Amino acid sequence: MKLTQKQLGELAKVSTPTISRFEQVDKDIQMSSVLSILDVIGMTDKRTLVFRHEESKYDSGREAVAFWGEEAGRPVLCRIAREALDDHFSDRDRLRPEAAFAKHRKEIESLARRKYVLDQIEPDGSILVGTLEIA
Numbered sequence: 001m002k003l004t005q006k007q008l009g010e011l012a013k014v015s016t017p018t019i020s021r022f023e024q025v026d027k028d029i030q031m032s033s034v035l036s037i038l039d040v041i042g043m044t045d046k047r048t049l050v051f052r053h054e055e056s057k058y059d060s061g062r063e064a065v066a067f068w069g070e071e072a073g074r075p076v077l078c079r080i081a082r083e084a085l086d087d088h089f090s091d092r093d094r095l096r097p098e099a100a101f102a103k104h105r106k107e108i109e110s111l112a113r114r115k116y117v118l119d120q121i122e123p124d125g126s127i128l129v130g131t132l133e134i135a
Contacts (some may be wrong), residue, residue, distance in 0.1 A: 001041060005019040005020060005023075006019075007016040008037065008039050008040060011037070011040045012033070012036040012040045013036060014033045014036045014037065016044070018033050018037075019037065022034065022037050024051075024074070027118075045117060047071055047072075047113065047116070047117060048071060049070070049071050049076060049113045049116040049117070049127075050067050050069060051067070051068070051070070051078075051109045051112075051113075051128050052068050052069070052070060054067075054122070055066060056098065056101050056102070056105075057095050058080070058082075058098050060076055062079065063081065063082040063083070063099040063130070064079035064080060064081050064082055065079065065082075065085065065097050065098065066078070066079045066082050067080075067101070067108075067112075069104075069112060069113070069116070069127070071116070074129060076115040076116065076125070076126070076127070077096070077124075077125070077126040077127070077128065078127040078128075079111075079126060079127070079129070080101065080108050080111075080112070080128075080129040080130050081128065081129065081130045081131060082097055083130070083131045084099045084129055084133075085101060085129050085132055086100075087131045088131065088134045089101070089103070089104040089107075089108070090120045091103075108129060111129045111133060111134065112127045112129055115127050115128075115129065115133065120133075
């Protein structure tokens with residue numbers, strides 16, 4: 001970026017010695033300082049997928065439970081495959097797909113968020129959590 005340590009420090013709101021320690025991979029640097037520096041040089045990802053706590057719906061045609069997330073006001077369809085629910089969340093087949101999803105919703109949303117941030121998006125723009133991503 002052709003910035004001096006002083007210029008980078010001013011932009012990141014950290015001291016010049018902090019920039020020097022960062023460049024030398026010093027382990028004695030605060031995480032907030034590291035994040036400020038990375039943000040200035042364009043190495044942070046600000047995307048956030050949040051979830052509406054609306055009703056989920058089992059789609060028998062796709063064999064998945066569908067639920068909605070949102071990023072910057074844009075809806076994002078998320079699904080978890082029936083196979084993934086059966087393999088990882090059904091409590092040995094005692095829970096039906098909707099109940100397994102409801103019981104483990106936070107964990108499933110976390111898996112969908114991770115896929116979203118890693119750009120593991122389906123061709124239609126949705127997120128599909130499958131059994132292999134959980135293993």
